[in-house]
Amino acid sequence: MAVSTDALYVKYKPLLFSLAYRMTGSRAEAEDVVQEVFLQWARRPAAERELEHPKAYLCRMAVNRCTDLARSARARRETYVGPWLPEPLLGAPAAEGDPAAAFERDETLSIAMLLLMERLSPVERAVFVLREAFGFGYDEVAAMLEKTPANVRKIMSRVRAKLDGERADIAPPDAGFAEELLLAFRRATSTGDLEPLFRRLAPDVVLLSDGGGKTFAATVPIHSQARVAAFLGGLARKMSPDDMLVPAVVNGEPALVALEGPERAVRSVMAFRLAADGSIRGIYIVRNPDKLRHVSEGLRIP
Incomplete structure (x- = not known):
């Protein structure tokens, strides 16, 4: 029996928002992506929604939409006045027990890391976020991006070559x-x-x-x-x-x-x-x- 769209929304909205925000650096765009993904899901025939892994399918739709947004955003930023910075998210990391908690406790959320990720192509950014922020395995990432696991490993290796030097010199501020x-x-x-x-x-x-x-x-x-x-x-x-x-x-x-x-x-x-x-x-x-x-x-x- 297919899980209702409302149930999936409650379960996966935190994940999809966190994924889309890390992909776009924009809260407004991340919220739009989440809405579009679930609208697209709801429009699918019931038989097609009888999927064994809706999580992977929803993530794939979110990544595809974010990739499209990233390409248009780069064109818009050519005319942006002054430096571009990510839209800030106010608030502490999610509390224990919150369904979003696992997605709010890593360095990829910081402004500094979001700016570093701007150096990546949309596909590289998707691989990095899915692996580093959410801990998906190479096989899972490959399925979401419709690539081979070997290709995903090569992309991740390329990302590390681009980021690891500067990434190692970013330290989180202490509480005081x-x-x-x-x-x-x-x-x-x-x-x-x-x-x-x-x-x-x-x-x-x-x-x-x-x-x-x-x-x-x-x-x-x-x-x-x-x-x-x-x-x-x-x-x-x-x-x-x-x-x-x-x-x-x-x-x-x-x-x-x-x-x-x-x-x-x-x-x-x-x-x-x-x-x-x-x-x-x-x-x-x-x-x-x-x-x-x-x-x-x-x-x-x-």
Whole structure:
């Protein structure tokens, strides 16, 4: 007897959303993919839905849709104003017992890793995500992508050659990282002292600011310890008494959210890439208002 579409939706929505988000870097597109996949499933004749492994079939449909989106997204980004950053996901990793828990606890969710994965082709990204984030076997991945297991192994080997060097130098921030950085910003705001900010920055730190042409943001990457510290100091000095930074968990890691004015409107999310020695190698500031809607809806504003 076929399992109902509603039952499959409840069971596999977390998996498909997590897969689609890692493939696209967009919450909005991931939600659209999930809806399209289940609509397509529901339209299939009942006899065709009598599948032994609906999970693999649903994942294959999601990957195919994400691959199409990735190709069109690359074309759109040629005209994107300034650096492009993934849409931030607000919240901590899923709790034990939550059906999404297994899909929210690995490095492939971080902003830093999502940016690294932008170097991959859509097929390479699919293989990497299915293997690394979800632990599917080579035979399973091959079936989903309609390739041979040997071909999938070759693709995975190619992916590792592209990513492993930089991937090894990405460390997750500790629990107190955001609070420490928040204190440094407050000191810069009140006294103009940039030294606590400067101290955490790696010499080769890079700052990316994504405004999408819809709000003020740096339209080119900012490189070097001195220039990034000066940029951050400028942001701190421009903050009014009604503005504030609050710590948050974004993409499973500590981050800062900037709130503006007495209405506490979310104006940016600041995520980080830490090196193995604990220094900040990357700073990612999402200011595009289209990418902040879910943050505004989900953040508990003090």
